[in-house]
Amino acid sequence: MVTIKDIARESGYSVSTVSRVLNHRNDVSPDAKKRIEEVVAEYHFVPNNNAKHLKQSNSKSIGVLVKGISNMLFASIVEEIQRMIEKTDYTVVVSYLDEDDDEVEQALLLCRERKPLGLLFLGGNPEYFKKGFAKVDLPCVLVTNLADKMDFSNLSSVATDDVAAAKCAVDALFEAGHQKIGILGGDIEKSYTSHLRFEGCLESFGEHGRPFFPELCYEKARFSYGSAYRGMERLLRKYPDLTAVFAMSDVMAIGAIRALRDMDYRIPEDISVIGFDGTDLAEYYNPKLATIKQQYQTLATRSVEILFGQIELKKDRVHEIVPFEFVSGESIQKI
Amino acid sequence: MVTIKDIARESGYSVSTVSRVLNHRNDVSPDAKKRIEEVVAEYHFVPNNNAKHLKQSNSKSIGVLVKGISNMLFASIVEEIQRMIEKTDYTVVVSYLDEDDDEVEQALLLCRERKPLGLLFLGGNPEYFKKGFAKVDLPCVLVTNLADKMDFSNLSSVATDDVAAAKCAVDALFEAGHQKIGILGGDIEKSYTSHLRFEGCLESFGEHGRPFFPELCYEKARFSYGSAYRGMERLLRKYPDLTAVFAMSDVMAIGAIRALRDMDYRIPEDISVIGFDGTDLAEYYNPKLATIKQQYQTLATRSVEILFGQIELKKDRVHEIVPFEFVSGESIQKI
DNA sequence: TTGTAGGCGTTATCAA
DNA sequence: TTGATAACGCCTACAA
Numbered sequence: 001m002v003t004i005k006d007i008a009r010e011s012g013y014s015v016s017t018v019s020r021v022l023n024h025r026n027d028v029s030p031d032a033k034k035r036i037e038e039v040v041a042e043y044h045f046v047p048n049n050n051a052k053h054l055k056q057s058n059s060k061s062i063g064v065l066v067k068g069i070s071n072m073l074f075a076s077i078v079e080e081i082q083r084m085i086e087k088t089d090y091t092v093v094v095s096y097l098d099e100d101d102d103e104v105e106q107a108l109l110l111c112r113e114r115k116p117l118g119l120l121f122l123g124g125n126p127e128y129f130k131k132g133f134a135k136v137d138l139p140c141v142l143v144t145n146l147a148d149k150m151d152f153s154n155l156s157s158v159a160t161d162d163v164a165a166a167k168c169a170v171d172a173l174f175e176a177g178h179q180k181i182g183i184l185g186g187d188i189e190k191s192y193t194s195h196l197r198f199e200g201c202l203e204s205f206g207e208h209g210r211p212f213f214p215e216l217c218y219e220k221a222r223f224s225y226g227s228a229y230r231g232m233e234r235l236l237r238k239y240p241d242l243t244a245v246f247a248m249s250d251v252m253a254i255g256a257i258r259a260l261r262d263m264d265y266r267i268p269e270d271i272s273v274i275g276f277d278g279t280d281l282a283e284y285y286n287p288k289l290a291t292i293k294q295q296y297q298t299l300a301t302r303s304v305e306i307l308f309g310q311i312e313l314k315k316d317r318v319h320e321i322v323p324f325e326f327v328s329g330e331s332i333q334k335i
Numbered sequence: 336m337v338t339i340k341d342i343a344r345e346s347g348y349s350v351s352t353v354s355r356v357l358n359h360r361n362d363v364s365p366d367a368k369k370r371i372e373e374v375v376a377e378y379h380f381v382p383n384n385n386a387k388h389l390k391q392s393n394s395k396s397i398g399v400l401v402k403g404i405s406n407m408l409f410a411s412i413v414e415e416i417q418r419m420i421e422k423t424d425y426t427v428v429v430s431y432l433d434e435d436d437d438e439v440e441q442a443l444l445l446c447r448e449r450k451p452l453g454l455l456f457l458g459g460n461p462e463y464f465k466k467g468f469a470k471v472d473l474p475c476v477l478v479t480n481l482a483d484k485m486d487f488s489n490l491s492s493v494a495t496d497d498v499a500a501a502k503c504a505v506d507a508l509f510e511a512g513h514q515k516i517g518i519l520g521g522d523i524e525k526s527y528t529s530h531l532r533f534e535g536c537l538e539s540f541g542e543h544g545r546p547f548f549p550e551l552c553y554e555k556a557r558f559s560y561g562s563a564y565r566g567m568e569r570l571l572r573k574y575p576d577l578t579a580v581f582a583m584s585d586v587m588a589i590g591a592i593r594a595l596r597d598m599d600y601r602i603p604e605d606i607s608v609i610g611f612d613g614t615d616l617a618e619y620y621n622p623k624l625a626t627i628k629q630q631y632q633t634l635a636t637r638s639v640e641i642l643f644g645q646i647e648l649k650k651d652r653v654h655e656i657v658p659f660e661f662v663s664g665e666s667i668q669k670i
Numbered sequence: 671t672t673g674t675a676g677g678c679g680t681t682a683t684c685a686a
Numbered sequence: 687t688t689g690a691t692a693a694c695g696c697c698t699a700c701a702a
Contacts, residue, residue, distance in 0.1 A: 001447060001679095003678095003679055003680085004679065004680065004681095005679080013688080013689090014688070014689045014690080015679090015680080015681095015689085015690095016681085016682085016688070016689055016690080016691095017687085017688060017689075019680070019681060019682090020681095020687095020688090022680095023681085027687065027688090028687070028688085029687060029688085032687080032688085044470075046443065046444060046447065047679080047680070048389070048447050048448060048678090048679050048680070049385075049444075049448055049680095050384075050385040050386075050388045050389040050448050050678085050679075050680090051385075051389050051678070051679035051680040051681085051694085052679080052680055052681075053385045053680090053694095054383070054385040054386050054389055054678090054679080054680070054681090054694050054695065054696090055679085055680050055681045055682080055693075055694050056680080056681065056682095056694090057681090057682090057694090069410065069413075070407075070410050072405075075404065075405050094431075096429075096431065108381065109381055109384075112336060112381065112383050113383060113384055113385050135379075225615050225616070225619050226615070229619075254616075254619050255619060257619075257621070258618070258619045261621070280560050280561070281560070281589075281616075283593070284560050284564075284589050284590060284592075284593045285620070285621070286592070286596070286620070286621040286622075287621075336695095338694095338695055338696085339695065339696060339697095340695080340696095348672080348673090349672065349673045349674080350673085350674095350695095350696080350697090351672070351673060351674080351697080351698075352671085352672060352673075354696065354697060354698085355671095355672090355697095357696095358697085362671065362672090363671070363672085364671060364672085367671080367672080382695080382696070383694085383695050383696070385694085385695075385696090386678090386694070386695035386696040386697085387695080387696055387697075388678095388696095389678050389679065389680090389694090389695080389696075389697095390677075390678050390695085390696050390697045390698080391678090391696085391697065391698095
């Protein structure tokens with residue numbers, strides 16, 4: 001393996017000078033710079049990041065922790081974040097975690113290893129934050145979950161109002177004349193997001209003067225096509241005369257629709273369906289999916305802006321709500 | 336930051352003993368192990384991977400390089416690979432690259448930094464391999480692309496026969512009675528996969544005694560809904576009387592279908608569409624998408640088996656073709 | 671079974 | 687503008 005020492009030897013300069021050239025510093029003579037760059041190119045030298053990060057104390061980088069690799073909304077937000085940060089002199093370090101990994105623990109690890117100047121959490125479990133976030137002592141923004149209930153001075157948040165958005169979805173079904181509404185969502189014990197959207201459902205039912213019996217009209221599923229398909233089957237079995245379904249993600253909605261169609265229901269003529277997230281897929285699906293569109297662009301830009309505000313301008317944390325949009329699609333039928 | 340030295344001091348043992356405990360080695364007394372583990376837990380000590388990998392020469396890990404983060408087929412394969420390797424005493428290091436990044440360069444970097452015992456490439460550009468793979472000197476498997484044309488003794492490959500599979504797709508359209516067939520695919524100059532599938536189309540046209548005019552019936556698009564949507568519009572403009580479309584991925588097919596429906600064509604009554612990949616989405620879409628299903632499970636298991644064969648049993652490289660399946664779906668109409 | 675000491679490849683400090 | 691040299695945190699002979 002060719003190291004900085006080899007480059008030093010070959011170029012006739014010392015490792016320090018080579019290091020300076022590598023890090024684009026200006027206290028190097030043009031001659032040295034030129035010669036060293038030639039040798040670097042000739043040997044295809046690439047610095048070893050382990051050694052680099054081991055030594056370096058601060059790295060002008062932003063860490064991004066993404067919970068759930070196949071979450072399309074997060075994928076869109078990450079892309080947008082990358083695009084924004086590329087324009088600055090910061091670099092981005094993205095770390096993909098599993099759905100139920102402890103993101104705060106991973107954050108601590110990332111800090112030790114890359115020493116970023118700030119952190120962006122895409123998705124997060126309040127339990128993990130309460131347990132371990134006190135040890136994180138750099139500016140952070142939690143994206144897509146509001147952190148206003150947690151009192152950490154270095155933690156901002158940017159999110160869609162999940163309660164209001166879910167309420168809006170269910171309202172839309174009530175307003176289309178539906179009374180028997182089933183809900184397909186995540187585990188409200190484990191997923192805080194699901195918990196909030198569940199709250200929104202409660203509110204909507206309350207406001208429309210309808211009692212809400214979870215045992216009857218709520219069914220749990222994972223955020224995947226297959227799981228939602230089976231969840232929909234269970235839901236329909238216990239609530240056979242439902243006329244509308246709110247699924248807590250577009251993926252779930254699509255799984256549910258396939259299940260319903262396989263049981264010979266037409267969407268939306270027999271059963272209406274509304275999803276959540278407003279990913280691209282929703283408008284490419286047939287029928288076009290009614291959904292609640294989260295503004296992923298705004299979520300991305302605001303979170304980056306807020307993070308830089310905290311890092312560079314030493315601004316205070318903020319908890320910001322980004323408006324959502326109701327997309328009517330073609331999957332809701334007025335009755 | 337708490338380091339191994341702190342643990343040594345607090346536990347009363349030396350750093351080497353602590354290191355031994357951390358690496359689960361058995362030349363440590365139970366007393367030492369117990370005491371040290373207590374202190375580690377108390378201080379929430381986590382080893383610094385930079386330092387670890389900087390020093391460590393071999394790490395019992397497998398590197399996975401994934402090209403294209405929103406490629407659903409790859410996502411499924413990665414999951415399967417993780418599941419398999421978890422059962423062994425190896426660990427997995429996944430590295431997600433952009434569609435057009437140089438995966439071989441990244442592989443070199445990964446090798447320097449993590450010193451894996453083997454590498455799995457999900458997707459790859461033959462150009463990059465020809466240019467730089469000679470410098471990679473550990474067992475590797477290229478997945479979803481065949482590498483039999485390249486003569487590297489440490490490079491195996493496992494893939495679907497893209498030529499035959501694409502031919503099968505187009506054959507299906509011919510056999511349904513279609514004569515005017517349009518094709519929506521990637522850039523055959525840049526994407527080797529697209530190039531091969533293009534070859535398959537040529538073969539099918541030839542076999543059915545139909546001339547193939549790329550300017551008329553081939554249109555280029557990226558592998559995304561939006562790009563395929565616009566590609567389909569262009570294709571239809573130059574080939575207005577086509578009755579069937581082969582899209583080189585399911586995502587493209589769905590983009591194309593939306594474009595066609597927006598122009599008031601019915602699928603499959605007016606225009607038939609067949610996709611490629613056979614991701615979950617294909618069977619959840621409406622209409623169920625006709626497609627060529629790549630066996631992602633087999634691709635995953637075979638590539639891991641072959642890699643371990645090379646690493647542990649010093650077996651020779653192999654180039655293996657995994658069969659594909661034709662899925663008829665509901666998007667092809669006999670005429 | 672345990673400890674000492676040297677080194678992994680880089681950056682940072684200081685002196686020249 | 688340069689170059690020695692000491693870290694960074696960990697692993698691993700080798701010695702005890």
